[in-house]
Amino acid sequence: MSQPTIESILKEKRLFPPSAEFSQTAHIKHLDEYQKLYERAAADPEQFWAELAESELHWFKKWDRVLDWQPPNAQWFLGGQLNISYNCLDRHLTTWRKNKAALIWEGEPGDSRTLTYAQLHREVCQMANVIKQLGVKKGDRVGIYMPMIPEAAIAMLACARIGAPHTVVFGGFSAEALRDRLVDAEAKLVITADGGFRKDAAIPLKIQVDKALEHGVSSVDNVLVVQRTGEKTHMEPGRDHWWHDLQAGVSGHCDAEVMDSEDMLFILYTSGTTGKPKGVVHTTGGYNLYTHVTNKWAFDLQDTDVYWCTADVGWITGHSYIVYGPLSNGATTVMYEGAPRSSNPGCFWDVVEKYGVTIFYTAPTAIRAFIKMGEHHPNARDLSSLRLLGTVGEPINPEAWIWYHRVIGGERCPIVDTWWQTETGGFMITPLPGATPTKPGSATMPFPGILADVVDLDGNSVGENQGGYLVVKHPWPGMMRTVYGDPDRFRRTYWEHIAPKDGQYLYFAGDGARRDETGYYWVMGRVDDVISVSGHRLGTMEIESALVSHPSVAEAAVVGKPDELRGEAVVAFVSLEDGYQGSEDLENQLKEHVVSEIGALARPAEIRFTDDLPKTRSGKIMRRLLRSLASGEEISGDTSTLQDRSVLDKLREGA
Numbered sequence: 016m017s018q019p020t021i022e023s024i025l026k027e028k029r030l031f032p033p034s035a036e037f038s039q040t041a042h043i044k045h046l047d048e049y050q051k052l053y054e055r056a057a058a059d060p061e062q063f064w065a066e067l068a069e070s071e072l073h074w075f076k077k078w079d080r081v082l083d084w085q086p087p088n089a090q091w092f093l094g095g096q097l098n099i100s101y102n103c104l105d106r107h108l109t110t111w112r113k114n115k116a117a118l119i120w121e122g123e124p125g126d127s128r129t130l131t132y133a134q135l136h137r138e139v140c141q142m143a144n145v146i147k148q149l150g151v152k153k154g155d156r157v158g159i160y161m162p163m164i165p166e167a168a169i170a171m172l173a174c175a176r177i178g179a180p181h182t183v184v185f186g187g188f189s190a191e192a193l194r195d196r197l198v199d200a201e202a203k204l205v206i207t208a209d210g211g212f213r214k215d216a217a218i219p220l221k222i223q224v225d226k227a228l229e230h231g232v233s234s235v236d237n238v239l240v241v242q243r244t245g246e247k248t249h250m251e252p253g254r255d256h257w258w259h260d261l262q263a264g265v266s267g268h269c270d271a272e273v274m275d276s277e278d279m280l281f282i283l284y285t286s287g288t289t290g291k292p293k294g295v296v297h298t299t300g301g302y303n304l305y306t307h308v309t310n311k312w313a314f315d316l317q318d319t320d321v322y323w324c325t326a327d328v329g330w331i332t333g334h335s336y337i338v339y340g341p342l343s344n345g346a347t348t349v350m351y352e353g354a355p356r357s358s359n360p361g362c363f364w365d366v367v368e369k370y371g372v373t374i375f376y377t378a379p380t381a382i383r384a385f386i387k388m389g390e391h392h393p394n395a396r397d398l399s400s401l402r403l404l405g406t407v408g409e410p411i412n413p414e415a416w417i418w419y420h421r422v423i424g425g426e427r428c429p430i431v432d433t434w435w436q437t438e439t440g441g442f443m444i445t446p447l448p449g450a451t452p453t454k455p456g457s458a459t460m461p462f463p464g465i466l467a468d469v470v471d472l473d474g475n476s477v478g479e480n481q482g483g484y485l486v487v488k489h490p491w492p493g494m495m496r497t498v499y500g501d502p503d504r505f506r507r508t509y510w511e512h513i514a515p516k517d518g519q520y521l522y523f524a525g526d527g528a529r530r531d532e533t534g535y536y537w538v539m540g541r542v543d544d545v546i547s548v549s550g551h552r553l554g555t556m557e558i559e560s561a562l563v564s565h566p567s568v569a570e571a572a573v574v575g576k577p578d579e580l581r582g583e584a585v586v587a588f589v590s591l592e593d594g595y596q597g598s599e600d601l602e603n604q605l606k607e608h609v610v611s612e613i614g615a616l617a618r619p620a621e622i623r624f625t626d627d628l629p630k631t632r633s634g635k636i637m638r639r640l641l642r643s644l645a646s647g648e649e650i651s652g653d654t655s656t657l658q659d660r661s662v663l664d665k666l667r668e669g670a
């Protein structure tokens with residue numbers, strides 16, 4: 016664990032107030048309104064969430080108690096009963112939304128499907144009935160390993176409907192990774208597809224399931240297979256079943272199971288830097304409420320919106336903000352199967368134009384890729400339907416923020432930079448777009464009800480603009496409940512790094528941040544991504560932002576390597592824009608550029624040019640691996656989440 020102070024020298028001062036036009040129709044219209052909400056929630060969080068639970072969700076039975084908090088175990092809405100699939104589907108069927116588009120899906124080859132709330136409800140009920148026929152009961156776990164097709168969302172909602180916790184495993188994960196997760200969750204059933212389309216190829220998936228189950232996963236009895244690509248697929252007799260066979264003739268009615276508020280809704284695995292992946296557990300009532308309210312206020316969801324989140328359902332972002340949050344709100348949610356590819360670098364903008372997308376939510380890694388591909392792609396499409404842009408996953412460099420604002424947002428769309436984690440269930444620090452003026456690179460201020468702080472290791476708040484650990488001081492409904500099967504790891508990982516302060520436990524999941532003189536939070540990345548040069552702590556993020564602001568640089572990742580003189584020296588891995596070549600001259604230019612942007616302290620000792628950076632499958636730069644490379648150490652720890660091994664191999668060769 017690094018020291019508590021992270022010196023920040025980012026000088027970003029630009030301020031973007033919400034437009035009067037946007038604020039006028041927004042759910043939250045003024046900064047005053049946000050502040051009042053925030054203060055009310057802080058004074059009595061239980062009352063605040065209880066009122067929202069009452070007004071926003073349907074309960075079969077109201078709770079007896081709002082919160083039971085025995086650190087680190089929180090339980091919300093005890094005694095309350097509900098079903099999230101009922102809240103996402105059934106309750107809309109008695110309103111005009113019955114025939115509203117719930118899910119708009121665009122396949123990569125150009126096929127598409129729109130499901131209204133009535134149609135989605137019917138398919139979910141059918142799949143729920145099929146799953147029950149396959150012997151799955153309330154409480155049994157179900158693995159979902161799917162491409163981005165409607166059946167991925169249908170499978171999640173079907174599990175939720177019958178009370179079987181799902182564990183979605185990202186379709187890009189290997190057979191081994193899938194196997195580990197199925198074993199840990201003791202899944203009874205796996206729902207998958209023959210394959211999916213990505214970057215102009217049919218990617219087989221079922222074959223990975225076969226491999227994962229090759230030596231037997233004792234808990235798994237059945238595999239339900241959706242036909243997507245039509246490629247030849249092995250079907251194990253007695254174990255594997257085609258969805259379309261079982262769907263034919265099954266009833267489209269299935270009552271939603273009555274769930275206790277604290278019944279487990281899903282497990283989602285997230286990797287740590289060491290050890291096996293953690294099964295993050297979320298439960299029903301609190302998660303439903305939290306994703307519903309955060310989606311509604313931070314994205315200002317309205318009934319006229321066409322909302323598109325580009326994440327994969329295999330990540331928390333897909334769970335909370337493609338499926339549960341938007342559908343609970345009765346919104347229209349867009350799902351896209353493909354990825355930008357050389358045959359169609361503008362495919363995202365085609366989707367925006369085709370469906371008139373109004374809210375677009377993506378990650379900095381995608382934005383950096385768009386920048387690299389060139390603005391002529393978005394410029395050639397009509398993006399005038401967009402009214403709000405979101406970002407998540409990593410700190411966004413101010414340069415990328417400004418590009419997003421200018422090129423995609425036409426300088427009229429607020430940018431909602433949402434800081435949160437698999438563990439938090441939903442947005443924690445985020446602007447409310449009709450109320451909060453934004454600053455490029457800052458996720459701004461905490462959501463009402465979230466008592467955030469920046470502290471030192473003893474749990475004391477640090478001063479203005481001082482770096483420290485980003486913590487949360489009071490439980491919130493969407494927080495994870497435990498690590499599946501390992502409550503001890505839950506306590507150790509999230510609640511013991513920072514000393515409890517006056518008996519108050521602080522939630523800490525690994526990010527460093529600073530709070531500026533106006534109360535805005537600047538998330539500086541994982542605390543292990545901090546470099547100490549001559550005793551001064553530099554956030555990798557700021558040096559990277561300085562590099563990216565040079566016209567030649569497309570992407571940069573900065574790490575420290577041991578240095579006798581200064582403690583650590585800055586090493587920068589840089590990928591260049593098309594048309595630029597790495598050279599000694601450019602290397603010197605870039606070093607001087609960092610010096611003039613930040614100061615001599617941040618001057619990189621070394622710049623390494625590379626075509627690509629090692630990233631996780633969700634697009635986050637894996638600085639840990641670069642750190643080992645830079646200091647010439649063996650790479651150790653978990654690399655199962657690495658997107659493309661060859662990137663690492665190439666960097667090694669070049670070293």
Ligand code: 6R9
Nearest residue numbers: 407408409410432433434435436437538541
């Ligand atoms: C939702 C998601 C969580 C980690 C988190 C932080 C980083 C996410 C961010 C951000 C700066 C943002 N992160 N959003 N950093 N600004 N807006 O990404 O969940 O995959 O669990 O990752 O991602 O480091 O701790 P998850």
